Amino acid sequence: MAAPLTLLLIVAVTIRAVLFRSSLAELISERVEVVSPLNAWKRVVEGLALLDLGVSPYSGDVFHETPLMIYLFHFTVDYAEIVFMVSPYFVDCLSCLLASLDRAKIFRKQKYALESDRYPADCLELLRSPKEMFYIPLKVAMFYLLNPFTILSCVAKSTCGLNNAIIALFIFCTLKGSALLSGILLALATYQSIYPLTLFAPALLFFLQRLYIPVNLRRSSFWCFTLQYAFIYVGSLVVITGLSFFLLGSWDFIPSVYGFIFSVPDLTPNIGLFWYFFAEMFEHFRLFFICVFQINVFFYTIPLSIKLKEHPVFLIFMQIAIISIFKSYPTVGDVALYMAFLPAWSHLYRFLRNIFLVSCVLLACSALFPVLWHLWIYAGSANSNFYYAITLLFNFGQTFLIIRPLTRRRKHPGGFDNEVSCFKSSVWKSSLKS
């Protein structure tokens, strides 16, 4: 297990290092699919420069990272220049790499935890051979580390990788059963990009299930734990926000970061659904449609939590996917995060039809993004409608990808027991045939 993982890490590191050194890095870091106004490295550098000059980085409309992030980069950059005497460029490469290395370990451990926690032993044997299960962490690591989307977003030095790392850590802590750390990390993730707020519900459900507390509104133990967890979460959120205020000395960052996320003023094309719609919209209806679009992310939490309350880990996956589809400035890095979780549900693949079709759609879309961009911006033989059509198709593919496992759940409300019986009966049928 260790050997292939090491090999994988070496391959992943080599690919990134080679790409960093090549002339492609600059091209990639300009692509609108890979970087968004929120996480572009160019803007971080701009913010750092402003900070060094003693100007608030949020004056002007360039920088939209959170204050903690800019101070993190502030110190890593300094550290690099003093100690290693190498360019900040390389440090970021290293930090991104380290983050992804960490992530691989996290995922590995997390998968073990997932495996041992979630399923009863006999069910496990039926569902997967031990060998198959043994390779799942490796597969998850491979899906994340060798995913072209992750590589692109890492080479572009998009800070999206760090946000992903925080969310991954949060999931890890949650699965490990540490409510305190999980609450703090969730607060950090929320602080970074507001949307992980919706992960509160699945995390809470997971802890309740773990502590054998039934979800019953009349039970005091339920309320007791919910309040406890909410207190950790809200408390750390307040602390972090307060910390940023003291670091920066002003509340500038609130409108500049969260206002920017919510009101979508930057309509640079990206792989999301917002830009085209709001570019075409009459100013009069803007507020209304912003509400309609933003509510998508948060709204699905309630029905999904009710439907999937027995499977909080799966609910986390669903929520991350929904966030990456409906958030206001999505990049391929966000897509890569939930795609890395797909191998964890590989036992559902036999129920998952159209996977070939969906992957073809995603593949073709990824190839068509740069082509149509070229035709639109440079050649002038296409227009924004073409690009948006591909965006729609891409999101359609994503929706299809996550909706299949969900409908499996829906059709078998008994969840795993039912799937096991399904599996048993299919085995029985096939043995009859032969």
Add this chain to the structure above:
Amino acid sequence: MGLLSDPNRRKALTNLLTRLNTPICIVCYLAAIVWFMGLAFEPFTLRTYMSENAMGSTMVEERFSSGERALSLAKEFDAHKRKAGGMPVEWLVKAMQARGLEVFTQSFSRKLPFPDENKERYMVGGRNVYGILRAARAPRTEALVITAPCSPGNSNNQAVGLLLALAQYFRNQIYWAKDIIFLVNEHDLIGMQAWLEGYHHTNITGMEYSPLQGRAGSIQAALALELSGDVITSLDLILEGLNGQLPNLDLTNLFYAFCQKLGALCTIQGKLQRNDWDTAEGYTHAAQTMMLMVLKQACGRSWGDHGLFLRYHIEAASIRGINSFRHYKTDATTIGRLVFVFCIKQWYKHHSVYFFSFCPTVKCYIMEVELICRCRCSCITLAFSVSLQPSSPGMLTVLTPVVISHLTGVALYLLPVHLQEMAVEHFPVSETEAVVLTAIAIYTAGLALPHNTQRLLSGEGTEQGWKVLKLTALLYLAVLLGCTALINFSLGFILAVTLVPITASITPHMPKALCALAMVLLSPAFTILYCVFIYQELIEAPVSVGEGWMLFLSVISQGILDHALYGSLVYPLLALFIYPCWLMFWNILFWN
């Protein structure tokens, strides 16, 4: 959802697809070709229209009458060119200044990756001269460019003469609302590239040039003049630019309409339009014109000096004067009027016409998208057929051939230019030959690779293995052809027509020798060879096999040069993507 999620119906659908796979593919392929050839048939194509902005060409009064002066200026220019032994920069600067233009020069130099034997140049250095006529009636935010190349020898003198005469005439008019730039560039496209990069402050190709001292507004349109005789019979409109880009359709229509109004003969691809589309000859003529355009567009090079403007999103075209044995003569005055009217009309913004792909006749254009669907659906249906067979994840067995073919592609892309010195040392060939022959050698060596590596690495290939590989390769090819067709439709179409039949039907169980021969004959290199012969046939200058081979070699060297000099994409596309993809299919043939 219903159709795709209901298992029974789904099964029926997939069964139907698997059963009818072969007929569906053949029908799709044939339909695509028939549809494509139908484009040359007038009733099939959509009529072009003049959008409202480009209308009213009759409203312009053209009074340019100094055709004689243009010719005398041309003679003067010729004399000075002979004396200077190149571009007479000082004389040009003086001549332009005398006509009241703001004149600037720009020097540039470029070392080619290897000597260009067609144009006999290696270390290129020269100067561009340009004069700006400032707009009298508007802020200087927009500009037009009229350019004439200063070519060696006796050609193109008349173009420069006409340029100067036009400058004089334009200077006397007071109603210009756009700056007009008169540019005389040296070393045709290299000079043009240097000027454009200087004007837009970019450096894409590593050219060395001095910065421009004077600028006008953003360029809206450009016209390149190529006139080599005092008397010409017809004007040829050249549209194909770099990477198969074409200018706005309105520009073409406008030009055609002006030609008709002024009574000049306008040809496209050197062929005069015919009105008898319903006869066999008429159709053949239109089809020939279309095929010429397809071939020219597919090769991705710029066929006139205007081609580089298109990259900067500037509508541009070249006008070439042709002197054949027709009775009808056009003089310089008419051409001057034409250019004048053209400039006047550039006041208006062009209406956007997005899909302009061929001119079977100048009057017709077609929608590209439908075509792409047609040539691609044949690939995609095939991908389906393979996918329906259950495939275990034999990803590692697939990875080896994929990586090896791509490494061969990278070698094909990088080595020819980098190894030329070594090749020249060891073999008695010139640099250019060395580059081309290295490319061909690597290409041929690539054919031997998969056969051997497969044996070495994984022993006998499994049945499952080649199916997965074929699925991957077909998907890859489909995406590749789709993207190519979007950027350069002609190239995508030619590649699809030659690659699809053999790649779609390939299996390791077919007779090896026969299949290998068919695959080699339909490989990308042979496609280029066929295109050379067909092109020569179409321009009515058939060549023998030996000459054809020499032309083929020079086409390859020109392709590599175009990539290095102007950033043409055809060579990297073929070397890095199409060839490896083809090698993957080659691999399947020799699977066990």
